[in-house]
Amino acid sequence: MIYFGPAGNSVSFYEQGHKNTYEAFAWLHNMGLNAYEYSFGRGVRLGQAAAEKIAEQAALYGVKLSVHAPYYINLATDDPEKMENNARYLLQSVTAARWMGAKRVVFHAGSLGKLKREQAFERVKDSLSDILNRLETARIFDVEICPETMGRIKQIGDMDEVIALCRLDERLVPAIDFGHLHARGLGALKTEEDFAAVLDKLERELGGERAKRFHVHFSRIEYTAAGEKMHRTFADTMYGPDFAPLAVQIVKRGLEPTLICESKGTMAEDAAEMKRIYMETRVKA
């Protein structure tokens, strides 16, 4: 099973008079979509009752949920108080995800700040291990934690780092943001071979279920010499990457990822376009 859906709600969803996320699932179902990522980017501010209403509607329309943990989490911090807060934000995301029936929590590992890359990465590893231990102590095993590939060079989250983190524990599933890889590689993803190299690495170095049913973020993206500048839409064809060559590779390899579209404003429409491209590719194969 392959899943397509948006991160958050499209502008058109609100323009059509909808106000609440629980209304999104019938709407997405009508577009042929079956995934949705709920953002806690600016903080976990969702009560249990609202989360359960989302769970009920998503289940009714067969939409698979994931959540995105707060953007300000930085597991590379050397401040013990900040570290404790970071752990709390991630655990809050897990709690709210479970209320919602979401099985995946995507997060950004952190940025280098004044640290050397290796130092920052070691901190992230230690913090993440600590968080996994806490989940274990709380007997929470039904949520996968997904470190994301990041768009700026000074952020922790290139392919090697995300794979190395995932090796810490089976509960860690890679969130491959292809827009981010394209941006941090200063336009790295152009040909089918470029995408194949990413998927080969995943297969070779992680393998198994996690190289088949991983998490994907996709959008066209604008970048500078430092990497990511801003997410664009599928209409902004002057910016890469293009989804078509990735679709060919997904079909060829029989992969079953969850693909979340992060286009700016048209995330649901572009997710439907990704699905259309994928279906068309599959028919031709």
Ligand SMILES: [Zn+2]
């Ligand atoms: Zn993200």
